[in-house]
Amino acid sequence: MMDEQLRDLLRSSLRKVIGSGVELRRSLDGLGWSEVVTDDAEGATTLLFTEHGRALACSRALEEVVLAALGPRDVTDVRSAVVVPMPPAPDWRVDPARPAAGLVLAPLRDVDELVWPVWSGSAETVVRLAPCDVRVEAMDLMDGTLGWHRVTPLVEFHTGEPATTSAAVAAARRALSAEIIGASAAALDLACEHTSVRRQFGRELATFQAVRHRLADAHVAITSASGALSVAWANTSSPDGGQWAAAVAKFEAGRAQATVATHVLQVFGATGLTREHPLHRFVTRAATLDVLFGSHRQIEADIGARLMAGATLEPVAELV
Amino acid sequence: VTATEGRCVAEDPPLALARYRAGLRAFLSSDRSLDAWRGAAEPSVEAMLEAHSALMAELATTGWSRHGWPAEAGGLGGDLRHRAVLYDELAAHDLPVPAQYALLETMAPAMLNFAPSLARKFLPAFLNGGEWWGQGFSEPDAGSDMASIRTQAVRDGNRYVLNGQKLWTTYGATATRLMCLVRTGEPSSRHRGLSMLFLDADSPGVELRPIALASGRNEVAEMFFQDVTVPCSRLVGAENDGWAVAMYLLQFERASYAWLTSAVLLAQLRRLRRELAGYGELAARTFARAYLDVVALRCSSIATVRRLADGETVGPEASVDKILLARAEQSVFDAARQLLEPVLEIGGAGVDAWRADWWYSRAATILGGSVEIQRSIVADRLLRLPRE
Numbered sequence: 001m002m003d004e005q006l007r008d009l010l011r012s013s014l015r016k017v018i019g020s021g022v023e024l025r026r027s028l029d030g031l032g033w034s035e036v037v038t039d040d041a042e043g044a045t046t047l048l049f050t051e052h053g054r055a056l057a058c059s060r061a062l063e064e065v066v067l068a069a070l071g072p073r074d075v076t077d078v079r080s081a082v083v084v085p086m087p088p089a090p091d092w093r094v095d096p097a098r099p100a101a102g103l104v105l106a107p108l109r110d111v112d113e114l115v116w117p118v119w120s121g122s123a124e125t126v127v128r129l130a131p132c133d134v135r136v137e138a139m140d141l142m143d144g145t146l147g148w149h150r151v152t153p154l155v156e157f158h159t160g161e162p163a164t165t166s167a168a169v170a171a172a173r174r175a176l177s178a179e180i181i182g183a184s185a186a187a188l189d190l191a192c193e194h195t196s197v198r199r200q201f202g203r204e205l206a207t208f209q210a211v212r213h214r215l216a217d218a219h220v221a222i223t224s225a226s227g228a229l230s231v232a233w234a235n236t237s238s239p240d241g242g243q244w245a246a247a248v249a250k251f252e253a254g255r256a257q258a259t260v261a262t263h264v265l266q267v268f269g270a271t272g273l274t275r276e277h278p279l280h281r282f283v284t285r286a287a288t289l290d291v292l293f294g295s296h297r298q299i300e301a302d303i304g305a306r307l308m309a310g311a312t313l314e315p316v317a318e319l320v
Numbered sequence: 321v322t323a324t325e326g327r328c329v330a331e332d333p334p335l336a337l338a339r340y341r342a343g344l345r346a347f348l349s350s351d352r353s354l355d356a357w358r359g360a361a362e363p364s365v366e367a368m369l370e371a372h373s374a375l376m377a378e379l380a381t382t383g384w385s386r387h388g389w390p391a392e393a394g395g396l397g398g399d400l401r402h403r404a405v406l407y408d409e410l411a412a413h414d415l416p417v418p419a420q421y422a423l424l425e426t427m428a429p430a431m432l433n434f435a436p437s438l439a440r441k442f443l444p445a446f447l448n449g450g451e452w453w454g455q456g457f458s459e460p461d462a463g464s465d466m467a468s469i470r471t472q473a474v475r476d477g478n479r480y481v482l483n484g485q486k487l488w489t490t491y492g493a494t495a496t497r498l499m500c501l502v503r504t505g506e507p508s509s510r511h512r513g514l515s516m517l518f519l520d521a522d523s524p525g526v527e528l529r530p531i532a533l534a535s536g537r538n539e540v541a542e543m544f545f546q547d548v549t550v551p552c553s554r555l556v557g558a559e560n561d562g563w564a565v566a567m568y569l570l571q572f573e574r575a576s577y578a579w580l581t582s583a584v585l586l587a588q589l590r591r592l593r594r595e596l597a598g599y600g601e602l603a604a605r606t607f608a609r610a611y612l613d614v615v616a617l618r619c620s621s622i623a624t625v626r627r628l629a630d631g632e633t634v635g636p637e638a639s640v641d642k643i644l645l646a647r648a649e650q651s652v653f654d655a656a657r658q659l660l661e662p663v664l665e666i667g668g669a670g671v672d673a674w675r676a677d678w679w680y681s682r683a684a685t686i687l688g689g690s691v692e693i694q695r696s697i698v699a700d701r702l703l704r705l706p707r708e
Contacts, residue, residue, distance in 0.1 A: 192703055204706050209692075212699035212708065219698055223640045227620040248615055301601065304608030308599050313586055313611060315408065317618035319401045319625070320341050 002036075002043040010036065010044075014051040024059035042233040046178045053182025056285050058147055062175055063105060069171035070117060070126055070163040081108055081131075083116040083151055084172070090294030090302070091169045092117040103292075106147045108136055117165040118157065125160030129153065143284040170236075170246035172293050177229045177253035180286045181222060184253075184260040187282035188218050191264040194271075205267065214263040221256035228252035231317045245316050247299050254296025257286035335387055335398065341405050344384055348413040353378065358414045361673045365530075365538045369452070369494055372418035376449030379406075385447065392436055393428060394444025400576055400629040407580040411587040417580055419491065420452040425576040427453055427499050430569040431518070434557035438518055442497065454492035454521070454528075456500035456543055457566065459485060464690050466501070466566070467511040471545065473502040475552070475559075480504070480517065482525075482548040488687065492541030493530035495521050500543075501562050514562035518554045525549075535672075535679040573688050574638035575624040578645040582621060585614045585652045588677070592656050595670065603659050610648075610655035617641070617648040636701035639694040646691050649684040653677050 002010070010031075017027035028034075028048075037044040045065065052061055063082040067073075083102035085092055094100060102116060114129045134151040141148055192215060195206035205211050228249040235245035261283045265272050272279040290296060307313065335343070348354065357375050362368035379385035380394075388402030389395025403425070410417045424446055431439045445451050462469045471484025486492075486500060498519050505513015521528060525548035530538035557565040589611055596603065621641050624634055657664050657678055663671050664678060685691040699705045 192705060196706055206699075206705040207708050209696070209708055212703075212705055213692070213695040215703055215705065216695035216698035217643075219703055220640050220643050223637075224616050224620055224644055227623060228616060231619040231622065248612065248619075251612060252616055252619070300608045300612065301605055303612065304604030304606075305601075307593070307607060307611060308596075308604045313589055313593075314615075315412075315583075315586060315618060316615045317622040318408070319404050319622065320337050 002040050007043065007047060010047055011051065014048060015055070018051055018055040018057050024057065024061060025064075042230070045175055046229065046233075049175045049178035050182035050185070053179035053184075053285065053289070054186040056145065056183065056281055058106065058145065060106060062172060062179075065171050065175045066117075066168045067115065069168040070115070070165065079110055079112045080115045081106070081111040081113075083114055084292065086150065087291040087295070088298060090298055092119040092165050094118060094120060101150050101152045104136070104149050104151050107149060108151075114151070116153075116157075116160075117163060117168060118160055119165045124163055124165040126163040126165070127157050127160040129155065141288060143281070143288040145281070146285075146288060166243060167241050169293060170232075170241060170243045173246040173250040174229065174232050176289055176292055177225065177232070177249045180253040180257050180289050181225050181229065183282045183286040183289070184218075184225075184257045185222055187260055187264045187279060187286070188215065188222060190279055190282070191215060191218070191267050191272075195267050198269075211267050214267055218260045218263045221259040225249070225252040225256040235316070244314055247294070247303065248316055250294060251296045251299040251303070254290040254299070257283075257290055258296065261287065335396075335402075337398075337401055337405060340387055340398070340402055341409065344406065344409050345413075347382065347384060348409055348415065351382075354413075354415060357416055360416065361670070363672070365491065366494060368416075369419060369491060372416060372420055373449040373452070375416065376418045376420060376447070378449075380448035389428070389443075389447060390432065392432060392440045392443065394447045400625055403576065404579045404625050407583040411583040414587070417584050418449070420446070420449070422577050422580055423452055423455065423490065425580060426569055426573045427455060429572045429576075430516070430565050431499075431556055433568060434516070434565050435518070435555070438554065438556065442518075451496035452491060452494070453497045453499055454489040454495035454541065454543070455569075456486035456489050456492070456498050458488045460487055463488075464693050467514075467563070469501055469503055469514060470507070471500065471502045473504050473515060473517060473550065475504065478552045480550045480552065482517070482519070482545045482550055484545050486543040486545075487540075488531075489541045489543055490539065490687075492543055493528045493538055495528070495541075497521060498526075498543065499556065501566055504562075505560050509560075511563040513560055514566070515559050516556040516562040516565040517550050518556050519548065519550045523548050523550070533676075533679045533683075535676040537676045537680075539676075539680055539683075570689070571628060571634045571638055574642045574645075575621065575628050575634060577688075578617060578621045578641045579625050581645060581649060582614055582618045585617075585648055588652055588656070589614065592652075592659065596659055599659070606655050606658055610651045613644075613648040613651040617644045620644050636697050639689075639697040639702075642689065642694045643691055643698075646684040649681045653681040 013031055020027065048061060066082045067080060081104050083104055086101045086103045108131045111131055114131060114134060116127045116129055118125050118127055133155045134153055137150045139148050139150055195211055196204055198205050232242060232245040232249035236242040264279065268279055271277050357371065360371060362371055376385065383396065385406060386394065386396040388398045388400060390397060407417050428443055431443060446453060457466060459469055459471060471486060473480035473482045482502060498521055500517050501514055502517050503513055504515040525546040527544040529542050531540045531542055533539050624638055624641050627634055656674055660674065664675055700707060
């Protein structure tokens with residue numbers, strides 16, 4: 001596990017490279033990031049994605065997490081794009097006879113192949129397609145700075161290769177949780193700065209209890225989501241591969257971004273609603289990330305259905 | 321873990337946590353003498369406390385509840401983690417987590433830290449279910465504003481003479497001893513002039529009266545002190561150092577108590593699920609939200625429990641746990657009320673227990689520092705916003 005000093009050092013390095021305009025993968029290679037991940041997967045992933053969210057970055061970082069979790073592959077020098085589930089689908093469970101539309105997180109420039117996970121009944125596989133095998137369409141996103149595109153297969157799916165798609169869902173949820181936490185924490189920071197400076201009735205807004213308590217609740221939501229995320233990492237070796245705990249973490253992050261958005265948009269006043277002010281970018285980024293791999297409302301409904309069907313009320317956080 | 325006369329008894333310390341849990345599970349699932357407590361619903365607080373103290377005696381005799389406590393308390397060593405596992409496993413095995421453990425969790429660590437000789441003398445009887453203690457902090461004019469406490473202890477040689485009134489003491493009417501925060505300094509000395517005194521409830525001049533909550537249960541009490549004599553040897557911490565003792569104690573109230581409650585709430589959700597006859601998608605969502613609120617509490621509380629077990633001091637960040645605790649507690653009983661509707665309103669199977677728990681859960685945002693106080697602590701000390 002990395003100590004505080006190393007974490008601070010890595011955080012400031014990440015802040016420099018994420019905003020630099022250089023492709024993130026190359027910058028991370030320059031930092032020797034893969035060694036950091038080997039030493040402490042949780043610390044490295046959570047730090048990278050939190051900073052990614054704070055910086056409103058766009059990169060292939062999430063795709064790399066998914067590819068790594070799908071299982072090892074012996075081919076190198078192939079530039080792959082991962083097809084993630086098109087919301088509202090929370091995962092890759094599909095009817096194999098009729099593969100639906102998927103989502104790619106960036107335009108398909110300089111891509112040799114699409115990796116399309118398919119989870120049908122008991123079989124977890126990936127299908128590899130050429131970029132010309134799909135139709136690519138732009139999307140009308142709430143966060144217009146994201147480069148997400150809809151992809152629709154133009155060919156029949158052949159039988160795929162075995163892959164651990166359920167593990168990839170859990171890994172993606174843990175990474176996304178950190179990214180949502182990062183974007184939400186940045187929004188809360190902006191709100192704290194704004195209300196500490198802006199004066200009305202002769203005093204700073206943040207001296208009014210109604211404002212302070214909203215900001216406190218936003219902080220509680222973010223802290224709670226961080227706690228759920230570290231417990232999700234501690235559960236990766238549990239019998240279900242950490243899927244239940246990863247779903248809980250994604251729920252908590254999604255719920256936190258909704259709580260934070262409600263409170264920061266209120267305490268900012270009308271300024272926070274303008275195109276000119278950056279606040280809306282953090283709010284919409286967090287909200288858009290929430291719908292990937294199951295929104296918090298979907299996960300809640302899914303957990304509810306399972307519990308009502310008799311699933312164990314997992315304690316999730318346990319001391320042993 | 322050894323089998324003695326066919327019974328599973330905890331062996332001497334220190335048992336590693338995993339072995340402790342494995343042995344405990346074997347004991348709790350196989351020992352038929354525990355069946356009397358399984359799934360029991362007591363008709364009154366007094367009956368509940370009596371049944372729970374008998375369970376505490378059973379757990380102490382077999383050794384399982386003595387793990388996690390030092391020898392001074394009558395324990396076998398180990399730390400808070402052992403206790404947290406005990407509460408989890410009791411709840412998981414459909415057994416009550418004795419209500420007195422919540423009081424023990426808040427008062428015992430403070431006594432061990434600030435008055436070890438008192439701890440050696442009195443704690444073992446608490447741990448083995450022989451007695452329980454009340455915590456006297458609130459007063460009619462000192463609720464959330466605890467530094468305005470007026471109950472006065474005047475020094476007279478090597479004793480104090482105590483006069484005043486305390487309020488909202490949980491299970492106070494049947495307590496054997498009381499740990500009270502009292503004023504030993506000038507009336508205007510605020511938190512600087514407070515001391516923690518430990519006194520016997522049967523001392524002359526002490527009067528205890530139960531207060532029934534709206535459910536009809538005597539969950540709390542008020543206490544009156546008229547010229548009560550308390551020896552100076554009953555000070556917990558130094559004179560006028562009571563605020564530090566109270567703050568130390570509150571760490572455990574916001575950590576161990578939170579964990580213990582989360583274990584109980586999971587058991588309550590299992591009970592609720594058993595009672596739900598039919599359900600729709602809306603019911604599933606309400607149930608899931610309550611479950612997720614309890615899990616959120618555990619995910620936050622686990623780090624605090626570990627830090628306290630490692631001897632670290634927990635500061636204002638425990639207020640986050642306290643807020644999540646209150647949310648979880650109310651969420652579970654609000655879910656029960658909604659999903660069982662209209663049982664709480666017009667009666668039905670198990671209504672007394674659900675009503676009592678629903679009313680008691682309303683106190684979750686009030687007792688031990690109201691949720692408003694906790695939010696202000698978060699705003700001041702974690703977000704460092706300008707002061708009100």
